[in-house]
Amino acid sequence: MIKVSNLTVNRGNKNIISQFDYFFLDGQFTSILGPNGSGKTTLLKAISGLIPYSGSVQVIERELQDINIAKRAEYMAVLPQTTHIESDLTVYEIVSMGRFYKKQQIFQNLSKDDEVIITEAMEMTEVIKLKQRSFLSLSGGEKQRVLLARALAQQPKILLLDEPTASLDINYQIEILKLLKKLQSKMKITIICVLHDIQLAAEFSGQVLLLNDGKVVDFGKPEQVINKENIRRTFNINTYVYWDSFREKLTLIPIDKEEASDKFLGKIHIIAGGGSAGNILEVLQHKKSELSMGVINIGDSDWHKCKELGIKTITVQPYTPITDDAYKQNVQQISAADFVIFCHTPIGNGNLKNLEALKLANEKGKTIIIVEGEQFTKRDFTDGRQGSKIYEELTKSENVYKVKNVNEMFNLLEVD
Numbered sequence: 001m002i003k004v005s006n007l008t009v010n011r012g013n014k015n016i017i018s019q020f021d022y023f024f025l026d027g028q029f030t031s032i033l034g035p036n037g038s039g040k041t042t043l044l045k046a047i048s049g050l051i052p053y054s055g056s057v058q059v060i061e062r063e064l065q066d067i068n069i070a071k072r073a074e075y076m077a078v079l080p081q082t083t084h085i086e087s088d089l090t091v092y093e094i095v096s097m098g099r100f101y102k103k104q105q106i107f108q109n110l111s112k113d114d115e116v117i118i119t120e121a122m123e124m125t126e127v128i129k130l131k132q133r134s135f136l137s138l139s140g141g142e143k144q145r146v147l148l149a150r151a152l153a154q155q156p157k158i159l160l161l162d163e164p165t166a167s168l169d170i171n172y173q174i175e176i177l178k179l180l181k182k183l184q185s186k187m188k189i190t191i192i193c194v195l196h197d198i199q200l201a202a203e204f205s206g207q208v209l210l211l212n213d214g215k216v217v218d219f220g221k222p223e224q225v226i227n228k229e230n231i232r233r234t235f236n237i238n239t240y241v242y243w244d245s246f247r248e249k250l251t252l253i254p255i256d257k258e259e260a261s262d263k264f265l266g267k268i269h270i271i272a273g274g275g276s277a278g279n280i281l282e283v284l285q286h287k288k289s290e291l292s293m294g295v296i297n298i299g300d301s302d303w304h305k306c307k308e309l310g311i312k313t314i315t316v317q318p319y320t321p322i323t324d325d326a327y328k329q330n331v332q333q334i335s336a337a338d339f340v341i342f343c344h345t346p347i348g349n350g351n352l353k354n355l356e357a358l359k360l361a362n363e364k365g366k367t368i369i370i371v372e373g374e375q376f377t378k379r380d381f382t383d384g385r386q387g388s389k390i391y392e393e394l395t396k397s398e399n400v401y402k403v404k405n406v407n408e409m410f411n412l413l414e415v416d
C-alpha cells in the first residue's frame, strides 16, 4: 500500500498540492484524471520520490524518503511524461537498464534470468522487433513502449505512469491499457497512472481519482466517480454520461455550448426491446424531441425506461404477441414521426409485426435508423427466414441508415 498523508508540494513559490491524503491499495489500478495544470504530474513525482514534499508518503510501511534509490527501484518503476535520453543506445540497451539497479556496473553481468526478463518485457510491449534499433531513431509511440518495457524489466510491485498513452495511436493506447490491466489483475502490480482519456480510464482502471487545483474532487470506482456533476466540477464541461448497454461501457459525450442549443430534433418513434434502447432514450431526452416507442411488451426493461422518462408507449401484455390493434397504432405513430429508430432486438414470430411496420414505413419513404449494437452478429431472427429477409431488404434501402451504437447515431442526427 502507498499511504499518502498530508502531502503538500510547492514548486517555485507556488503551492501545487495541498494536504493530500490517500491510500493506494496493493494490487489496484488507479487512474488520476484532471485538467491541465491540476497537479497530476506533480503528485505522481512526489509519490515517486522525485521531488521534495512535506507530509508523508509511505511505501512498504516505510517513509519513501528513507528508502535508498536501489531499494526503491526494487519496488517501484516510474514511467515519466518526458524522458531525456540523448545517448545513442539500442532499444535492447535501454530496456536492459531496468535490470541495472541491482548491479554495480551497467551493461555488464546480466544473468540468463535478466535476459529472459528483458526479452519478456520487450515482447509484452511489442518492441522486440525493434531490439537492435537506435532508441533515438524511434517514433514517439515506439519510444513510449520501449520506456514501458524498461519499467517492466524492473519487475516492480508498483508501477507509476505519467500519461503512458500520450503519443500512442488508439490501437496501442488500448493495447497498453490492456497490458496494464493484465499486470494488475494477474501479477497484482499496483498501478497508478495519469491519464487524459476519461473513457479509457473508466474502462480499464478499478479506481479513479479526480484532481483539480491540487485537490481531490472525488475518488472511487469509475461508475461512481465519473458522473456529469463531477466532470463539470473538474473540467468545467457539460457531458452526457451513461452506461452503454450494447458496448457494456461507461460512455461520456461532451456537449459544447452550441450543441446544447434548442434545436428540435423532431418526432422520433423507437422500436426496441430487452434494454436495447435504454441509453438512446436517455440521450435523446437531453435533446428537444418528441419520443414514442412501440410495440413493446409491458414489463420489458425498455418499457420501464419509457415509464421512468415519461415516453409514450404502444404496448401489448407481457409475453404476448403483437396484436392487430397494437400494430395499427404503431403504423399510425410511425406515419406521424419524422423518423424511426430501430434498436436491434431479437425478432421472433411474436414481434415480427414490428419489422413489418418498419417495412411499410420504408415503402412510404420514412427515414429509419437501425442501431445494430456491437453484439448484432450474435443475435438472430428466431422466426425463420421472414424476419431476416425483411431486415436485409430494409438495410439495402437508401432511407435506412445503419449505426453500431448511440454515439454513431448521435453523429448522424447532428449531421442531419
Ligand SMILES: Nc1ncnc2c1ncn2[C@@H]1O[C@H](COP(=O)(O)OP(=O)(O)OP(=O)(O)O)[C@@H](O)[C@H]1O
Pocket (backbone or CB within 6 Å): 011, 012, 013, 014, 016, 034, 035, 036, 037, 038, 039, 040, 041, 042, 043
Ligand atoms: N518546477 C515547477 N516550477 C513552477 N511551477 C511548476 C513546476 N512544475 C509544475 N509547476 C506548475 O504546477 C502546476 C501543476 O503542474 P503539473 O505538471 O503537475 O500539472 P498536470 O495536471 O500534470 O498538467 P498536464 O495535464 O498539463 O500535464 C502547473 O501550474 C505548473 O505550471
